[in-house]
Amino acid sequence: MSRRPTLDPARVREEIAAVAARMIAEDGADYATAKRKAARQVLGTESRTAGEWLPDNEQVETEVREYQALFQAESQPRVLALLRRIALLLMDGLETYHPYLAGAVFNGTASEHSDIHLQVFCDSPKDVAIFLLNAGVDFDTTESAHFAGRTGHEEVETLSFLWRGQWPGGPESRELARELRAETGTPVGVHIALYDMNDVRGARRADASGKTQRGDATAVRALLSAG
DSSP states (O other): OOSGGGSOHHHHHHHHHHHHHHHHHHHOOOHHHHHHHHHHHHHTOOSOOOGGGSOOHHHHHHHHHHHHHHHOTTHHHHHHHHHHHHHHHHHHHTGGGOOEEEHHHHHTOOOTTOOEEEEEEESOTHHHHHHHHHTTOOOEEEEEEOTTOOTTOSEEEEEEEEESSOSSOHHHHHHHHHHHHHHHSSOEEEEEEEEEGGGHHHHTSOOTTSOOOEEOHHHHHHHHHHO
16 A cells, blocks of 8 residues: 555655755755655655655755754855855856856855856857867866746756866966865866857846846855855
8 A cells, every 4th residue: 555645745845855955965966866865765665756745946945044054054154155256256257248147156055065057148159168268178068958948948058167276267266276175175066058148138037936046246246245
């Protein structure tokens, strides 16, 4: 007999969200993977978990923030500020291409395992790849989901590399790279998603909950100033 009909879906979602949040905060798991693994752990099954049993990302994010406040209260804010400073340095280097910061570094849940996710908007996205090649940045090319999820625009080209202070260069890059080594001991992954200029209007819109999912350099500076 299946045990699922006797369970309270809301309670199960809470348990899955809590377990997933620990995986995200401690291991750097992405939300989708963390939810799948947490569901198997909570429900004790290897089969695919129905959507009604899974928390949404907003519920998981709330649990991540609570976990970090309890168990990473000293280290997480320090790492977050460092990653935001690195992101801002990269955004200044990409200023011509209207860069925005997204993901955990923007929303404030980043930890030592988090990557920096940037989105750039320009008339010729391929120019960004040429720019980075000319700057000596060794990157891989992949694809990531379009933030709007529109039909025909499900994926955008994304340039990914490990940042060790190699670009944009100069004293600030070297100092931030030194701080990064001292704080985490590893380079940070950087992903630059390439968008057309006509996508920037949608990038500025808040989501259904009223939250802004990304911000430009001015917004990132404001976050750093706010501490």
